[in-house]
Structures are given as C-alpha cells and as structure tokens.
Amino acid sequence: GQQVMQIPQYQHVQEGEDFTTYCNSSTTLSNIQWYKQRPGGHPVFLIQLVKSGEVKKQKRLTFQFGEAKKNSSLHITATQTTDVGTYFCAGGDYGGSQGNLIFGKGTKLSVKP
Amino acid sequence: GAGVSQSPRYKVTKRGQDVALRCDPISGHVSLYWYRQALGQGPEFLTYFNYEAQQDKSGLPNDRFSAERPEGSISTLTIQRTEQRDSAMYRCASSFDSVNTEAFFGQGTRLTVV
Numbered sequence: 001g002q003q004v005m006q007i008p009q010y011q012h013v014q015e016g017e018d019f020t021t022y023c024n025s026s027t028t029l030s031n032i033q034w035y036k037q038r039p040g041g042h043p044v045f046l047i048q049l050v051k052s053g054e055v056k057k058q059k060r061l062t063f064q065f066g067e068a069k070k071n072s073s074l075h076i077t078a079t080q081t082t083d084v085g086t087y088f089c090a091g092g093d094y095g096g097s098q099g100n101l102i103f104g105k106g107t108k109l110s111v112k113p
Numbered sequence: 114g115a116g117v118s119q120s121p122r123y124k125v126t127k128r129g130q131d132v133a134l135r136c137d138p139i140s141g142h143v144s145l146y147w148y149r150q151a152l153g154q155g156p157e158f159l160t161y162f163n164y165e166a167q168q169d170k171s172g173l174p175n176d177r178f179s180a181e182r183p184e185g186s187i188s189t190l191t192i193q194r195t196e197q198r199d200s201a202m203y204r205c206a207s208s209f210d211s212v213n214t215e216a217f218f219g220q221g222t223r224l225t226v227v
Contacts, residue, residue: 101146103158
C-alpha cells in the first residue's frame with residue numbers, strides 16, 4: 001500500500017535558523033497537504049499542493065511539490081519560537097479513495113530562543 | 114457549529130467493554146473522516162463518509178470497529194470488546210467536500226483501555 005515517509009523525525013534549531021522537512025511517497029500522489037500540530041493540540045491545515053512542480057509561499061513558509069508528484073518539502077526561513085510543533089505531510093493517492101489521506105509520521109521542530 | 118466537536122474528550126474503559134465516540138462536524142461539511150493517532154505518530158486513516166454514505170472503511174483495523182453517520186451530520190465510531198491495544202487518540206475531521214479536502218480536526222477523544 002501507499003506509504004508516506006517524512007524526514008527528519010526531529011529537528012532542533014536556534015531561533016533565526018532555517019528549517020526544512022521532506023516528504024516522500026512510494027506512489028504518485030494526486031495532491032499533498034501539510035499540517036501543523038502544536039504540543040497537546042490537533043493537526044491544523046496549512047496548505048494543499050495539487051500541480052506538478054507547484055511552489056506556494058505563506059510568509060516565511062515555502063512549500064514545494066515535486067515534478068513527479070512523489071515528494072514535497074516545507075521550508076521555514078528564520079524560525080521563531082512560535083514555529084514549534086510537529087509538521088505532517090499527508091498525501092492523496094490516485095489509487096485510493098479520494099478521502100483517504102495518508103499521513104507521514106511528522107517532523108517535530110523545536111526552536112531554542 | 115464553529116468547529117469540529119468530539120465527545121467525550123477522555124474515556125477510560127475496561128477491557129471487553131464497548132465504547133462509542135461521537136463527532137459533530139462543522140455545519141454543512143459533506144465529508145467526515147476518522148483517524149487514530151498514537152503518541153508521536155501521524156494520524157492513521159480509519160474511515161470516511163460523504164453525507165451518510167461510508168465511502169472507504171479500509172483503515173478500520175478489524176470487525177470490532179464500525180462507524181456510522183446516519184443523517185449525514187453527526188458520526189459515531191464504535192469499538193466493541195475493547196482491547197488494550199485500542200488505546201489511542203481518536204480524531205475526527207471534516208471537510209467541505211471530497212474535492213475541497215482541507216480537513217478541520219476536532220480535539221480528539223483520548224481512549225484508555227485498562
């Protein structure tokens with residue numbers, strides 16, 4: 001079945017440093033979504049990418065979808081303590097049902113002030 | 114409602130008992146999803162509905178797990194004859210429909226089977 005792998009599992013950065021998390025799928029994805037989960041909270045939707053090679057920006061966050069629609073990345077420029085949390089990618093599978101989003105295990109980001 | 118509401122927030126049950134977890138999605142949302150999230154892991158898909166129709170239940174671990182959404186709004190996830198391995202956070206999410214799939218998650222139900 002479809003698998004979505006995320007690396008790294010953990011990332012510790014100094015405030016002001018950049019951060020990147022990578023997501024790779026074993027199959028071609030119909031779309032990819034990114035979520036952020038704060039400690040003790042629930043996943044909160046950040047963005048959805050649909051097109052091959054798509055790049056979207058939200059302030060200091062840059063999201064990319066690979067040309068083959070099998071990988072994606074989230075890059076945060078100049079991290080702040082408010083960026084702390086776990087970032088999940090979730091892939092929609094062409095072969096699966098439309099609502100069956102497969103989540104990666106997440107990258108837990110900690111930011112030292 | 115303003116957001117996805119789940120109840121109860123916490124449930125402790127004895128092994129062998131049945132439990133019912135409730136999800137009240139955002140009003141007007143067509144699609145409703147159930148996920149299970151273990152500590153330090155990503156949400157694991159269980160099942161999802163469009164309106165009252167269960168579209169995919171491939172993620173339900175075994176036949177002790179079932180879900181329904183009889184009127185296309187509130188949904189119930191039922192676990193029969195609970196086992197300790199069922200202990201987890203159960204999360205419900207809803208989206209506008211199955212095309213606009215931005216999922217809004219509820220706070221979850223923390224189930225502990227003792």
